Amino acid sequence: MKTIPLKSINETDRQLNEESAPNSLPFVSRRLFVGAAALAGAGFIGGDASAQTRAEQVAGRRGNNPSDPGPENKTLLEANPSANTPPFTDHGNPGPIWYSFDLAPKRMQGGGWTHQVTQRELPPSKDLAGVNMRLTAGSFRELHWHTANEWAIMLTGKARVSVMQPDGKMFIDDVEAGDLWYFPSGYPHSIQGLKGEGPTGDPASDGCEFLLVFDEGSFSEDDTFLLSEFLAHTPPEILQKNTGWSRQVFDQLPPTELYIFEAPLPGRLEDDKRFLGPNLETKIKYTFKMASMPPTGKSAGGETRVVDSTNFPVALNIAAAVVTIKPGGLREMHWHPNVSEWQYWMKGKGRMTVVTAEAKARTMDFNPNDVGFVPSMAGHSIENTGTEDLVFLEMFRTSRYQDISLNQWIARMPDKMAEAHLKLAARTIRSAPQDKHDLLPA
């Protein structure tokens, strides 16, 4: 027997009860409802969901109407009840706002694996693309560079990273969970997994796992400039002239890419820095220790940490907000006036509603390792629907983080302007939060 998840039924009932409360608007009156149904039957309202009236949306959630007696993917529906039985306020199709790294093709090699969520997987995401990668202890992501800027957060474990500037100065550092890095486009860099303190064989202390974010939606991790390929595809006599190495050396170099590969653990960071010496080490910081950063905003609803070019000066084109929401808390209704938003969900469970122009609205549920997308300027809000803290990243292709709070905007409207638009008394309007809070408690 097929049933829709209990939570969805309860949620729909709650919405319907609210709809039929004495003070509800007249659009659910029987006369209007019958009228809309008759129009639909006569073919005046076609299959286009965007032509649905509020009455139809509500009717579609009554009685047996939302039942789904045919085949269904129960695992997917349980993870995303809002996609199965969307709130009645959802309308039309604003395009995909959800994808998951756990659906993306995984490239597995000795030393680790990688998978990516780019514009190929999530077509509206033209600004940013993400890569999730694992390197075991000692293993390298081969020395490389690429056309996009690279922002990263270490999710678990430790790694050593290095990058060289065009002036020949180097930066080298060790990073651990919560640390960020930013490598400008074209700057050659390396990432090597390190060993943690845990027992041998413990995956959590064997190398690391991290998220990379690139400021090109069509970026591909398989399409970077590699040290091995530059050497293997330059004629041997040119390589000989360039390096002074003998002709035989060419045949000993890797004939194809290494990409991800196992290698011995490095020595101590101090030794690597000593090798560079003070004249070769840059003063510019390409890593950022987020764990030691005080929250940008903190309330009973949770806390936010904004990292952009104002506090991490090398991050000139990718800005981030790390958001922690307490159970039941809400990332308030807002939008970003400058750019689209790409999200990585790290911990807990949540639900996001996105509202775009032309009354298009979509609500989806998110779990760890999922990716969210909000089109440029679209209004959105995120609720922690789980029992533990929800942690996710808001990523933007910009040098400076910006958002606009709906509550703050309403609070700044003169009474008559607000009353005329909201059809509410000023006393009711002013009972809302009168400022920007980012996170509201349950």
Ligand code: MN
């Ligand atoms: Mn890279």
Ligand code: MN
């Ligand atoms: Mn946002």
